[in-house]
Amino acid sequence: MLSTRLASRRLAVPARRWKHTSSRPPLNSVTADDVAHFAKILPQNAILSTLPPSDLHASDIDQYNNDWMGKYHGNSTTVLRPQNTKQVSDIMKWCHERRIGVVPQGGNTGLVGGSVPILDELIINLGNMSKVRSFDPVSGALVADAGCILESLSEHIAPHNHIMPLDLGAKGSCQIGGNVATNAGGLRLLRYGSLHGTVLGLEVVLPDGTVLDNLTTIRKDNTGYDLKQLFIGAEGTLGIITGVSILTPPAPQASTNVILALPRFENVLPVFKTARLHLSEILSAFEFIDREAYDLAVKHGQGKALNEQDVEGAECFVLLETSGGKKEHDEEKLTGLLETLLEADEPLILTGVLSQSPTQFASMWRLREGITESVSKEGKAYKYDISIPLAAFKEVVDLTREHLRKQGLLHEEAVKQVIGYGHVGDGNLHLNVIAAAYTSEIQAALEPFVYELVASYNGSISAEHGLGAMKAHAIHYSKTGVAVDMMKKIKELFDPRGIMNPGKVLEF
Template sequence: MLKNLIWRQSPRVRSLVPRSFTAFYASKVPLTSESYLSLKRNDSFKRLSSDDIEYFRTVLSKQELLGSKEEGDLDPFNEDWMQKYRGQASLVLKPKTVEKVSLILNYCNEEKLAVVPQGGNTDLVGGSVPVFDEIVLSLSNLNKVRSFDPVSGIFKCDAGVILETANDYLVQRDHIFPLDLGAKGSCQIGGVVATNAGGQRLLRYGSLHGNVLGLEVVLPDGTILDSMHSLRKDNTGYDLKQLFIGAEGTIGVVTGVSILTPPKPRAVNVSFLAVKSYEDVQKVFVKAKGELAEILSAFEFMDAKSIELTRDHLKKDDITFPLEDEYPFYILLETSGSNKEHDDAKLEKFLETAMESELVIDGTMAQDETELKNLWHWREMIPESAQCNGGVYKYDVSLPLKDLYSLVEATNARLESEGLIGDESKPVIAAVGYGHIGDGNLHLNLACREYNKTIEKCLEPFIYQFVQSKHGSISAEHGLGFQKKNYIQYTKNEVEINMMKDIKKHYDPYGILNPYKYI
């Protein structure tokens, strides 16, 4: 049995609660319009007037309309989590029904008022906040579970349901949501779909393109498109829902989601392992796929510097690192299945042979639910830890596995050659790499002491050119948003880009939905 392995157990530390994403708003974020002086407001968009506000008051209750009467009321809606972008919205609309969303968009379309759909605002590429004075359309009040069928596993909910809330609801019914993210306590289902988020469970359960069965979407002119019928097989015509998965609210606002959910695993094991090189990370992954096969549910990797930043960040919370020594690379491996005895036996054999062959040089296993969550916490806290020293530049890309970590090495070399990294006088602390080995998704984070244009010019388009040279994608999860809108050509060809533009023009001829972003 697993307990007989000579294997250091992780310390029993207190249960950890993720911080709010707004906890690090230490100073005012500069206006995006002032940071990017070449960017101009589209003069075809109407400026908000008192007549417009009066109309919205006839449609919405007092609780559904938030203005800027009191300083600071709108900051959480105008500022992104990374403290990099800030808009100038003076009005936030928080409708409680789909019909009200329809009325809002119909009016904005006729009046040419620009609108930014917003979920939990955990976006990492500036896609969920205004650039200028766009109206923020918050989906947070659309937060009801609509139905769940325990036979088929089909779950239907409003777009504003928080991911963790949805998963907790399903767990009580012996199912789980097929996606898991570090931002699960804040992100909303509609935003997850709109950005085609991936996360830690993609290796086991696949992408949202396969799991979403239907959507309810309000188009820019207020038309409600309802495909919530939830058939797993329907070969009649175009699969229209796919247009909106990953469209980042540019051609419609997702208000309802129907999704296939898997049964809750009856046995879950998590191991935190150390290896000597990125090459060994790949070897352990190949071994895990071959020997753990159907029970392998997550395979995450982290480099030494990402864990070092996390250790420094968590020191104040008196959280003990699960391993005694430091290593070049770490792996978080999760298995989940229906038979604990079977899973334990497979995992035991895998770990024994991995250590005997010296592929794995150290490690620990969770012995209970608390330790399991704590091991995952070390992986999930990396984004916050990379950001907490002042700022972070995030590049979420996909690359062939053999080339995945080479981007981190190339980025550090470029920063060093430009004199931007080194001692405490330099603006960049480190470029770190972590991510999902199972789907070739690298999270390249540049922990910095400040945001400045010199860093950006050093990184862009260098990073995108490197990704293109390896036939990768400049966005693997978070979309294009504002940050990557000018670099789509590094992944998509001219024909693809023109088709995307044609779709945008057809459904949103006035361009009112989430302008200045995407393409």
């Protein structure tokens, strides 16, 4: 039944060109002379190079050359860690002149191979640019260096009763510049919208070293093209973001969460609709976790939200959060919702547990946020963050599992598990295939299979992680030829020499 449905879907999708690895334009490698030049711009401790006369070894810069998943590996000889915008500008002027490829790098938590070189490009890591420039507690406008860690920004504004408009599992390592460069979504998007709405202004160093100062804190500005939008989600292919101005919302006075165990996936949609109706403006997150993802998170100690008897017979789970102004009022609404869900003729949920303390609140979130980490502890992950209609979440996971089974790849030595979880409120499913190792056989079984499947639902092959090196070749599955041509013209305009994060987002 599953395969019949898939076969008819696949017929509807035009054949596409596909290849696994991304390539990049011919560019110059960094030489010892270049490093000597960088030493005129930066202090010695901001330059990590394995080129002679340095006595550093490749292993000393491993952390910059390899991505978070251990899937993508660069071969750079040199990492620069500038402290201010002028230094970034001077470095870029030199790289532009010399045609040296450059990879901007934040916290290196990206999941599509965008933050590490394809070959030996120079890495510019923003970690030393970590100053908060200003915060206005009245408007909530925060201006910070691009290298500030997301969590440290949250801590900076917490005493003023403000929160960052985005939150993600990687918050302890990812940087605000990396967040903007990937247009990161995360757990608060349902409530506060995307960075295209909350970013007020950016300071960007362009590929030729020019500084584009667009770091405004005003909310309304209709003077011409809104250039900052081009850099949000450009994954470092148009310039290096060095400063970010972002609107931070007031902290909710009361936040509560509840975990729901559902007997059937088909109940997710009615539960979502009922929750929106009952909770309206206080609903701030609605996260879906399938049974296999839940068990995996529990197995790896990522929070324990429900008792064993509560999860018996549950096919999936929903983590729901409210953020409002008055605890009693919000809890009353949540209790009303739980009663409705449980008291229907055919109850939509098996059980629902309301957090009773800040510790329990955090533990429930840990369960959801910890899935990514659990997946990487379990094996090597093929990660697909896709936008598809909510009703198709389970079908896509089932079809992928079935497809791998048919290929003879669903066993402990190849693919161990196929799981699904994600941001229901945003129509974003994380489809994760957990394997014993990254192999070309599994890769070939998954791609273009997954991309074709997503296209058959008119979905997006990247809901939030971006294209990076992983999906640059597959952009056509979600964008028309006209749109891709326009993007190539924009890239050419900003970066005629093709030095900015080469081979990422757009195929060379």
